[in-house]
Amino acid sequence: MSNNQDNNDPQDFDWTNWQRIDEESNHDGPAIYEVRIITGEGTPVPIPRFLSCDNDGLLLIGQTGRGMEARRAQFVCGVENCYGHSEGNLLHQLIRYSPLNERFQDYRLEFRYYPAMDQTAAKLAEEQSIKRYICKFGEVPPLNSVIPNRYGDWGTDGRS
Numbered sequence: 001m002s003n004n005q006d007n008n009d010p011q012d013f014d015w016t017n018w019q020r021i022d023e024e025s026n027h028d029g030p031a032i033y034e035v036r037i038i039t040g041e042g043t044p045v046p047i048p049r050f051l052s053c054d055n056d057g058l059l060l061i062g063q064t065g066r067g068m069e070a071r072r073a074q075f076v077c078g079v080e081n082c083y084g085h086s087e088g089n090l091l092h093q094l095i096r097y098s099p100l101n102e103r104f105q106d107y108r109l110e111f112r113y114y115p116a117m118d119q120t121a122a123k124l125a126e127e128q129s130i131k132r133y134i135c136k137f138g139e140v141p142p143l144n145s146v147i148p149n150r151y152g153d154w155g156t157d158g159r160s
Contacts, residue, residue, distance in 0.1 A: 013114040013125070021076060021109040027068040032125040033113035035060045035075065035087075035143070040106025050138030059109070060087045060143040061133060063126035065119025072111060079109075087143035123148065128155065 013032070019025075021035065036057040037045045044057030064071035071085070078088020079095070094100050100107075116122035127148035133141060135154070140147060 015112045015114050018110040018112045021072070021079075021111050025068045025072050025111075025113060027113065027115060028070070029067060030063070030065045030116040030119050030122040031068040031071075031113040032061070032063045032116060032122050032129060033068060033071065033111055034058055034129075035062075035109055035111045037104065038108050038110055039104070040108070042108075045104060045107065047142060052137050054133075054137055054141075058133070058141045059091070060141050061126060061129045062087065062144075063116070063122040065122055068113050068115070075111075086145070090143050090145075127152075131155070 015034075016025075018036070025031075037047075037059055038057060039045060044055060047054040047057055047059075062071070062075075074085040075088040077083055078085035079091050082089045082092040114125065116125060130140060130144060130147060131154050134147065
């Protein structure tokens with residue numbers, strides 16, 4: 001995996017392969033990460049959005065300045081116990097109180113990440129990734145609730 005961070009375009013990042021959310025990342029440094037939902041057969045669950053359908057099934061885009069493995073574990077704790085990670089906590093509530101389990105009976109969660117040089121780079125990469133997602137789909141991923149630097153520079157448009 002190369003550190004291709006001179007160009008902060010998230011599409012150019014050298015992401016890790018997708019792996020199950022319950023598998024350790026083995027990365028203790030800063031990173032940007034994504035979590036997606038897949039079917040029991042391993043294909044992403046398409047998620048209808050305001051402007052287009054997200055065929056990659058992304059549930060969230062996040063970053064960590066401390067360590068990817070700790071952040072992954074916090075997300076799992078949030079999903080299981082509703083404690084430790086705001087997006088994981090929200091997913092816990094959806095699992096508990098919504099028809100998620102009936103609609104997607106054999107779903108699984110996967111994550112991938114891109115190691116960042118430092119916390120500042122991770123935050124910038126998250127901001128750009130979320131803004132690109134918004135430009136493409138018209139809203140943030142389902143579990144994200146914040147747009148980093150909402151009124152700051154949005155760079156190039158996300159229509160490409």
